[in-house]
Amino acid sequence: MNDRSGSKPGYGQNQASQLPRIVILGAGFGGLTCARALQAAPAEVTLVDQRNFHLFQPLLYQVATAALSPADIATPIRRILRNQINAKVVLGHVEAIDRQERTVRLRENGRLVAYDILVIATGARHSYFGHEDWEAFAPGLKQIEDALDIRNRVLDALERAEATEDADERQRLLSFAVIGGGPTGVELAGAIAELAKIELAQESRTMHGLAAHIVLIEAGPQILPVFVPSLADKARRSLEQLGVEVLTNSMVEHCDSEGVIAAGKRIEARTLIWAAGVAASPAAQWLDVEPDRAGRVRVLGDLSLPGDPTVFVIGDTAAVYRPDGRPVPGIAPAAKQEGNYVAELLLRRLNGSVSIDGRGGAAGMQAQPEFHYHHAGDLATIGHKSAVLDFGWIRLSGLLAWLLWGCVHIFFLISFRNRMVVMLGWLWSYFASDRGARLITGSGREL
Amino acid sequence: MNDRSGSKPGYGQNQASQLPRIVILGAGFGGLTCARALQAAPAEVTLVDQRNFHLFQPLLYQVATAALSPADIATPIRRILRNQINAKVVLGHVEAIDRQERTVRLRENGRLVAYDILVIATGARHSYFGHEDWEAFAPGLKQIEDALDIRNRVLDALERAEATEDADERQRLLSFAVIGGGPTGVELAGAIAELAKIELAQESRTMHGLAAHIVLIEAGPQILPVFVPSLADKARRSLEQLGVEVLTNSMVEHCDSEGVIAAGKRIEARTLIWAAGVAASPAAQWLDVEPDRAGRVRVLGDLSLPGDPTVFVIGDTAAVYRPDGRPVPGIAPAAKQEGNYVAELLLRRLNGSVSIDGRGGAAGMQAQPEFHYHHAGDLATIGHKSAVLDFGWIRLSGLLAWLLWGCVHIFFLISFRNRMVVMLGWLWSYFASDRGARLITGSGREL
Numbered sequence: 009m010n011d012r013s014g015s016k017p018g019y020g021q022n023q024a025s026q027l028p029r030i031v032i033l034g035a036g037f038g039g040l041t042c043a044r045a046l047q048a049a050p051a052e053v054t055l056v057d058q059r060n061f062h063l064f065q066p067l068l069y070q071v072a073t074a075a076l077s078p079a080d081i082a083t084p085i086r087r088i089l090r091n092q093i094n095a096k097v098v099l100g101h102v103e104a105i106d107r108q109e110r111t112v113r114l115r116e117n118g119r120l121v122a123y124d125i126l127v128i129a130t131g132a133r134h135s136y137f138g139h140e141d142w143e144a145f146a147p148g149l150k151q152i153e154d155a156l157d158i159r160n161r162v163l164d165a166l167e168r169a170e171a172t173e174d175a176d177e178r179q180r181l182l183s184f185a186v187i188g189g190g191p192t193g194v195e196l197a198g199a200i201a202e203l204a205k206i207e208l209a210q211e212s213r214t215m216h217g218l219a220a221h222i223v224l225i226e227a228g229p230q231i232l233p234v235f236v237p238s239l240a241d242k243a244r245r246s247l248e249q250l251g252v253e254v255l256t257n258s259m260v261e262h263c264d265s266e267g268v269i270a271a272g273k274r275i276e277a278r279t280l281i282w283a284a285g286v287a288a289s290p291a292a293q294w295l296d297v298e299p300d301r302a303g304r305v306r307v308l309g310d311l312s313l314p315g316d317p318t319v320f321v322i323g324d325t326a327a328v329y330r331p332d333g334r335p336v337p338g339i340a341p342a343a344k345q346e347g348n349y350v351a352e353l354l355l356r357r358l359n360g361s362v363s364i365d366g367r368g369g370a371a372g373m374q375a376q377p378e379f380h381y382h383h384a385g386d387l388a389t390i391g392h393k394s395a396v397l398d399f400g401w402i403r404l405s406g407l408l409a410w411l412l413w414g415c416v417h418i419f420f421l422i423s424f425r426n427r428m429v430v431m432l433g434w435l436w437s438y439f440a441s442d443r444g445a446r447l448i449t450g451s452g453r454e455l
Numbered sequence: 456m457n458d459r460s461g462s463k464p465g466y467g468q469n470q471a472s473q474l475p476r477i478v479i480l481g482a483g484f485g486g487l488t489c490a491r492a493l494q495a496a497p498a499e500v501t502l503v504d505q506r507n508f509h510l511f512q513p514l515l516y517q518v519a520t521a522a523l524s525p526a527d528i529a530t531p532i533r534r535i536l537r538n539q540i541n542a543k544v545v546l547g548h549v550e551a552i553d554r555q556e557r558t559v560r561l562r563e564n565g566r567l568v569a570y571d572i573l574v575i576a577t578g579a580r581h582s583y584f585g586h587e588d589w590e591a592f593a594p595g596l597k598q599i600e601d602a603l604d605i606r607n608r609v610l611d612a613l614e615r616a617e618a619t620e621d622a623d624e625r626q627r628l629l630s631f632a633v634i635g636g637g638p639t640g641v642e643l644a645g646a647i648a649e650l651a652k653i654e655l656a657q658e659s660r661t662m663h664g665l666a667a668h669i670v671l672i673e674a675g676p677q678i679l680p681v682f683v684p685s686l687a688d689k690a691r692r693s694l695e696q697l698g699v700e701v702l703t704n705s706m707v708e709h710c711d712s713e714g715v716i717a718a719g720k721r722i723e724a725r726t727l728i729w730a731a732g733v734a735a736s737p738a739a740q741w742l743d744v745e746p747d748r749a750g751r752v753r754v755l756g757d758l759s760l761p762g763d764p765t766v767f768v769i770g771d772t773a774a775v776y777r778p779d780g781r782p783v784p785g786i787a788p789a790a791k792q793e794g795n796y797v798a799e800l801l802l803r804r805l806n807g808s809v810s811i812d813g814r815g816g817a818a819g820m821q822a823q824p825e826f827h828y829h830h831a832g833d834l835a836t837i838g839h840k841s842a843v844l845d846f847g848w849i850r851l852s853g854l855l856a857w858l859l860w861g862c863v864h865i866f867f868l869i870s871f872r873n874r875m876v877v878m879l880g881w882l883w884s885y886f887a888s889d890r891g892a893r894l895i896t897g898s899g900r901e902l
Contacts, residue, residue: 059895061894090657098618116618
């Protein structure tokens, strides 16, 4: 492999015997797509992540509501890359980045990973807008552990409602509030409604006839704000058919162990879930640059850091805008497009006359085409028989939209095995209204 | 329903308006089988468990070695019993039993569950024979959480071996010791060997060519002591082909974070797993009776507590013997037979002339047929292409035995969905050598 690199121009700042080192932080949709698109690159690609698996986040709410198991939506990174000989995987937590020395320091024994090119794709966490103390009452949903935590809370509340003989307490235990009316909030509220229905109507002896009370609380005037009002209305009606109460124009002002206060009104609910906001990972801090209001790193049109063509930032960590000034949304297709764009840019540098770090080479700095985001459409699902979908040229709601949503998600699930398991699990749950993963784990080991 | 009970004789000690209350503690193989066999009984059946799911323990080692997900081998108890109208499920931890008052006290708010008949089927935990401090170094495998803990330890050791540059440290990280050569130990050792092979040979860039070192340590002269020596030998050779070193006549004398001392010899291994012994749940203590050496409750030939025909003890919690004096083994078929036996005995009491509590009724105490254990056979699997199997009339080893083992286990998995998922997962892993559930979870959330 070293022969190949030695015969190419443009590696002036590396040792002649070494391939350029492309280090990608984060194996989410952006980072993983970038790594895979560099498959044929004459470079040494290192993918760093704190977890050993890639997570298919759009289906995480199905783990939180016991329809899927963690392994159904998570794939070991090494397996995804096992046939890519120029890639290796490093598990670790980023602690600092030294742009002078071009190294990433990991928390694990202070290990240093040297780069010629750095691609930062470390995603986002949920944000409580300064009310971090709410997290204890209203957990968010970003990682596998969050999903299992929410699953345990929901199932535990249903079990405790079954056990109590106090009717008021039972009603509080059967009340759930989901905060945030974006796709995650809508999907969670619908799935919790269905889960509670199974537990209450079909399998409980003592709660027959009781109904759970699920409230979806949105600060803005409309749930699913990215959708046109007519589709958002259809989603709202589908939710209401499942028994979900939808509150709009209701900014949450307070959370505690007994409920929330939204728009001045107290809502009793023993189980709260936060789906209201995200904040970027601390990449700006690592890079020592000023983040935007949402904590994201501002980038140039080619997704590189202003003044440093060796560093790229993509996905939820980057502040990227469309030509009309609207932000590129924080969804998987956007992150994947950005990952592909950066990979193509690097391939051009590797194969062309520009140095890999963009700082010279035979022909000097060339003008690169800027990143252009293509918005394929918006999708959200409500329960397991309805969805809303807007592809621009087509708008759908109801069962047909749900089936299309299912196909799209299964298609994009990375591993074949996962596709098969998820598909069969869905077919089964569609016909049997089953929830196979209703396990309360992580407690009660004493007996 | 009360009309039916009112028209039957033998409920003298209950209120006439109430069905006899059969309370079953534990929803393992014994308790669940007993509950289901009472489906047609004119009784109120209450199944108490600390977890909301039934666990198919024989496949737990596959969760520990990343081949299956928890939900593949666990089924919500309420779902299993959802069509059984005389049964209800209570989640709780047993704290005490009052045989005078005929109540079980649960830890949850001191809740009391009243019984006319009590069936105790609370199983066993692993035992360290007085060395409970070894548990921190050598976790055992009885519950879902144990399996996930072991899975995390094994995968984490492989990842750290990949990360280190110290060759000695790497070898220690790649060394695994399984203590106990019964079926669980044999199955774990084989599965870890295969898992390590995938990680090392196929997916790691830096450890290509390195081999993991797996030691199986058995105190007795033979692994799989219930098998005839010729089959145990075949199992040993299958293990050795997978790269497992088998040490017999090696009693473990010490465990620490760096390995074990067995038969005076130090064995370095960063990851230890305990599969050497079990102790019964504290039922003897609840009942205030003297347990046997393994902590089990001694029972009469009809599995009832001596002197108290209202209490039965079954499964791993009971000391039950065959006519030749050998103990009934602690395996699922034995627990299920005992559960069925007690259910039949209770059905006879309910339909006959004996009082439900066995203490009188029209014809007084009748002679009941004693429990008779039928041993169908022994099975153990080594890796994913070999097994040993002894049904008495037939003895098999190798691939054919493995296929039979697979069929037997899939057949007995309780829910149809689980059967389907496990079967497909196995077919897939058989053809692709895949390990879909290789997720390190529960850590590393900080980024």
